[in-house]
Amino acid sequence: LVEWPQVLLGTFEEDYLSIPAEIIRLTIKTNQKCFVVRPQGETDKLSNHFILISNIQATDGGREIMHGNGKVVRARLSDALHFWKRDQGDLPDLDTLKASAAKFDLDLQKPLDQRMAKLDALNVTFHAKLGTQGERVARIRELAKMLAPIVGADAALVDRAVVLAKADLRTEAVGEFPELQGAMGRKYALLQGEDASVAAAIEDHWKPNGPSDRLPEDKVGLTVALADKLDTLVGFWAIDEKPTGSKDPYALRRAALGVVRMILEKGIRLPLASVAKDAYLLSFFHDRLKVYLRDQGARHDIIDAVLTPEADDLLMVARKAEALTAFITSEDGLNLLAGTKRATQLLAAEEKKGTVVADGVSDALLKLDAEKSLFAAIQSASKSAAEAVAAEDFRSAMQALSTLRGPVDTFFEDVLVNDEDAAIRANRLALLKAIREATATVADFSKITG
Structure with a gap:
């Protein structure tokens, strides 16, 4: 916040535009609190300028301020470019990753595969009671295999997307900018020649991240996203880490609402009891379904009339509520x-x-x-x-x-x-x-x- 705002225009070298726009935007926005600029008429491409706000009206027209901010931005972008290039190269210890590569059918000639093998080999913890990230990927893989025919997704593409979905957690770009999880995985996947659906699923398996966030683009992404969220919910229910009152440290309500949205908005006939064997977890899904349907305008008494405690086909419940409302x-x-x-x-x-x-x-x-x-x-x-x-x-x-x-x-x-x-x-x-x-x-x- 400034009392006497003065708008100035900074510049950096065009060579840095080879870095993904998401990284440039976060570097300039997060570290310098400045605004990125797009060329006129462009929707995605950035220009090599940025806008900064000064709190004084400098006698030199702001040249020194622009020069100083430009130096800092260039240094930050130089680091980002370094991360971007290193993530596309080989890791130095490939011989130690062969066991993990065999476990997940990974190709150690490919950079993103190497990062997934490294994630498994390091035994990076997901949760103390739920094992490592590698063990979690193995669980999601099995669940996705079951879900693929239900969603109508290509099983081979789903399997490939699952084993690469968490790989970008070991990239330097995501290490510096955690909010780019998934987005960077998609870019690295495309660079190493992965199928477009696999690359999209790597980004989209995190979605939806809220009631207004978009859903995964295609059936491969939907399958991986469903498997990821269902594994999270089943796992935390198994270790009795359920939301209580206003506390939901693992965002389980958001995960359950995401499952509900994907099932209803994409028309997926998924019998939840085959996955959520805990009656309390099924009841938790019912609570999220009620919230969703009420937000869509359904009457609470009509929802109660069509929702039985054992109902696990949420799409059927929603269609009954819709028909009953009209009738x-x-x-x-x-x-x-x-x-x-x-x-x-x-x-x-x-x-x-x-x-x-x-x-x-x-x-x-x-x-x-x-x-x-x-x-x-x-x-x-x-x-x-x-x-x-x-x-x-x-x-x-x-x-x-x-x-x-x-x-x-x-x-x-x-x-x-x-x-x-x-x-x-x-x-x-x-x-x-x-x-x-x-x-x-x-x-x-x-x-x-x-």
Whole structure:
């Protein structure tokens, strides 16, 4: 902050523009608190100028200030250029890296492969209870192998991206600028001739880094990002390092939200229970899903109605919520809500009192036309709803169930549920139970308000 701002223009040699723009930008911004400049009309390329703000109006027009800042910037960029070039060269101890290279199928003729082998050989710790970075990459590799066919990604490209994803942690550029993790890996990967999808995945496996950050570009990146975040969550749950209150030192909420966003926004059918075997971890994903859907405008009661404790297909849950939101305000939706609520509320009250409910409906115990008609309607609606749910056409399933409104109303007008005959009473309650079971294939309508 300055009291008497004077804008000056500094310069450095054009040779330094061979350094990636991200490094130049961080060098000038972080170390000198100055602004980089782009040539007019350019979107990515930088110019060899920078803007600095002085707090005095110098008598020489600021020439000495510009010269002094230029010297410092040039020295910083000289170091950055050194890092950039060294990272593209061979490491001096390649013979000691052969075991690690064999473990991860690495090519020690390539600089980035050498850095990954070095990361493993040094046994760099990821977490005291979760092992080294090399062990973590091995876990992510196995997980990504399972996820690749689910996402629809090329398995060979996914495997290559995984083994190189953490390699830039051993580069000098990332050692100096940790915020360039992934971005530098992508550049080094392209320089050594890696597939564009592999290079993109190396950068994108860190994403998304928040609710507004972009998702990975393609299926290879999505697979590696999912494997990375799921390994983090499963690992920290296994050692009981869960978020508590406002404390989340390992950014596990952000990781879980990232998984939710990738699944929903990219349409991935991933059964989370196959990975997140801990019921509490699945519940944690549910909490992040609720946050995401509420931010998208979904009503909390509709989310609760479609989300069961064992639900592990988050995409299915989101689609049910979307269909229910659209349907519930229609005339058919109101009929469905009224009919099912009337039946399930009476059933719940009797169950609470301990009243016996038959295991199934007996045709022989159906005495009145209204209860016979209701049973026939339940059978027909259940069959149609089940077929629609199997086809994931949830609106049609709800449409079929809404036809129960008329038979339910007639049933309650003409039939006394609590008949003196215990068998008939239990059979009639079983009819109401059948309604609850039929509608439960779509949602728990008792949780919907209004």
